[in-house]
Amino acid sequence: MSKKITIVGAGLVGSLEAIYLAKRGHNVSVYERRSDIRKAELVAGRSINLALSTRGWTALKKVGIDDEVRKMAISMPKRIMHAQDGTLSEQPYGQDGEAIYSVSRGGLNVLLMNLAEREKNIDLYFNHKLISTDLNKAQAVFEDEKAKEQIVNADVLIGADGTYSTVRNHMMRQDRFQFSQYYIEHGYKELTIPANPDGSHQIETNALHIWPRGNYMLIALPNMDGSYTCTLFFPFEGEYSFESLKTHQQVEDFFNDVFPDIVPLIPNLVEDYFNNPTSSLSIMRCYPWTVSDKVLLIGDSAHATVPFYGQGMNAGFEGCYVLDKLMEKHGDDWKACFDEYSKYRKPDGDGVQDLSMHNFVVMRDKTADPQFLLQKKIELKFSKKYPEKWLPLYSMVSFSNIRYSDAWKIGQQQEALMQKIMSIPNIEGIWDSESVEQKMLALID
Numbered sequence: 431m432s433k434k435i436t437i438v439g440a441g442l443v444g445s446l447e448a449i450y451l452a453k454r455g456h457n458v459s460v461y462e463r464r465s466d467i468r469k470a471e472l473v474a475g476r477s478i479n480l481a482l483s484t485r486g487w488t489a490l491k492k493v494g495i496d497d498e499v500r501k502m503a504i505s506m507p508k509r510i511m512h513a514q515d516g517t518l519s520e521q522p523y524g525q526d527g528e529a530i531y532s533v534s535r536g537g538l539n540v541l542l543m544n545l546a547e548r549e550k551n552i553d554l555y556f557n558h559k560l561i562s563t564d565l566n567k568a569q570a571v572f573e574d575e576k577a578k579e580q581i582v583n584a585d586v587l588i589g590a591d592g593t594y595s596t597v598r599n600h601m602m603r604q605d606r607f608q609f610s611q612y613y614i615e616h617g618y619k620e621l622t623i624p625a626n627p628d629g630s631h632q633i634e635t636n637a638l639h640i641w642p643r644g645n646y647m648l649i650a651l652p653n654m655d656g657s658y659t660c661t662l663f664f665p666f667e668g669e670y671s672f673e674s675l676k677t678h679q680q681v682e683d684f685f686n687d688v689f690p691d692i693v694p695l696i697p698n699l700v701e702d703y704f705n706n707p708t709s710s711l712s713i714m715r716c717y718p719w720t721v722s723d724k725v726l727l728i729g730d731s732a733h734a735t736v737p738f739y740g741q742g743m744n745a746g747f748e749g750c751y752v753l754d755k756l757m758e759k760h761g762d763d764w765k766a767c768f769d770e771y772s773k774y775r776k777p778d779g780d781g782v783q784d785l786s787m788h789n790f791v792v793m794r795d796k797t798a799d800p801q802f803l804l805q806k807k808i809e810l811k812f813s814k815k816y817p818e819k820w821l822p823l824y825s826m827v828s829f830s831n832i833r834y835s836d837a838w839k840i841g842q843q844q845e846a847l848m849q850k851i852m853s854i855p856n857i858e859g860i861w862d863s864e865s866v867e868q869k870m871l872a873l874i875d
């Protein structure tokens with residue numbers, strides 16, 4: 431039976447969920463706090479991008495919009511590491527043909543909104559900020575740009591309003607609602623490597639570039655216009671930190687010393703450093719994600735994570751896919767559907783957060799460690815020969831739809847096993863040998 435559904439937030443997940451619900455015949459109204467980004471000017475010189483991987487593609491495909499998105503995606507089959515002395519090394523992300531994809535956050539959001547508006551049973555409202563709710567009635571009160579309030583009654587209210595969700599804040603007033611937030615010690619700042627005059631990229635296009643430096647790192651993802659968006663993940667406090675780099679000279683010296691090959695690529699590096707904002711990074715956990723058959727949290731509002739596995743959006747998109755499957759299973763029983771969604775997905779919300787924290791250490795530190803790179807080479811060779819016995823953790827997360835909670839569990843078992851392999855004497859010399867392969871087989875069985 432068709433329902434009247436309110437979605438709060440026309441971000442990436444809210445827009446996609448609207449399309450899913452509309453295709454099931456529901457009447458969907460999406461309320462967004464910001465003005466319509468399709469009419470706004472892009473902030474000059476800034477273009478933020480995200481890595482899209484298999485889970486995201488699976489969810490886009492289910493509603494038939496993956497081909498549209500593919501037109502704006504740049505494949506990144508490998509990561510390229512930039513050492514402090516300028517030496518480059520590279521590591522494929524998966525098997526031949528496997529890649530993660532760089533897409534513009536704004537571009538993807540605009541496309542999803544346009545596709546949503548194409549559905550006759552979706553209405554989008556901008557400059558509407560959720561300020562109050564009656565959760566048991568799925569009622570929402572929005573304030574528009576003239577501070578005029580509008581009461582919206584619906585059958586179902588979906589909170590797709592991101593990390594600092596207002597819907598979730600109101601759920602916190604419910605008895606036995608669990609919530610925790612954790613800010614990591616690092617923040618981030620975006621910088622841009624502009625395109626060459628002919629519009630080409632200054633560094634290799636089809637790769638995610640990393641400058642791993644132990645406790646911090648810089649990464650860069652390509653944009654379609656030839657530019658690269660760089661993100662510096664850096665501690666807020668300490669010897670090398672946002673706090674310690676106070677003057678133009680300190681920033682210049684720091685980059686010349688630590689990221690020397692970046693300096694000639696960014697003409698206004700120091701100005702950009704001081705002009706661009708520094709943002710914090712956090713993990714939000716909560717439970718349950720529903721109130722009866724009336725309210726549901728989806729995307730970052732339910733499981734915001736740090737960005738080090740490039741999975742926040744992918745997890746949110748996968749949530750839309752899983753919810754749709756459960757709607758198919760439960761038909762008109764929305765309470766059963768929401769209950770199962772919350773119980774089934776919560777371990778995966780926790781899983782993607784644990785994986786994201788784990789990958790921060792891998793990216794900023796391990797990718798510069800020859801032992802780690804050797805370990806990954808051994809795993810890749812083994813998994814090519816015995817794909818049914820071994821799928822590397824990165825592949826489970828980025829190139830499969832295996833549940834995050836399972837990937838995290840299996841990944842930890844694999845790591846324990848690989849520690850035994852890496853402690854074999856002279857593993858550097860014999861990693862390719864039959865004896866190492868046999869040892870791995872013996873340890874697995």
Ligand SMILES: Cc1cc2nc3c(=O)[nH]c(=O)nc-3n(C[C@H](O)[C@H](O)[C@H](O)COP(=O)(O)OP(=O)(O)OC[C@H]3O[C@@H](n4cnc5c(N)ncnc54)[C@H](O)[C@@H]3O)c2cc1C
Binds near residue numbers: 593618
């Ligand atoms: C630096 C960084 C890099 C990232 N890189 C990746 C990556 O490579 N790959 C990946 O998969 N993920 C990545 N992510 C995560 C990804 O951005 C998020 O997981 C994703 O945007 C979540 O989508 P969402 O729709 O749930 O939330 P959002 O995108 O935050 O959208 C929420 C929407 O709700 C609106 N809203 C909020 N409050 C209200 C209110 N009261 N009333 C009305 N509207 C409201 C907001 O304006 C917004 O439009 C990254 C995140 C960061 C910070």
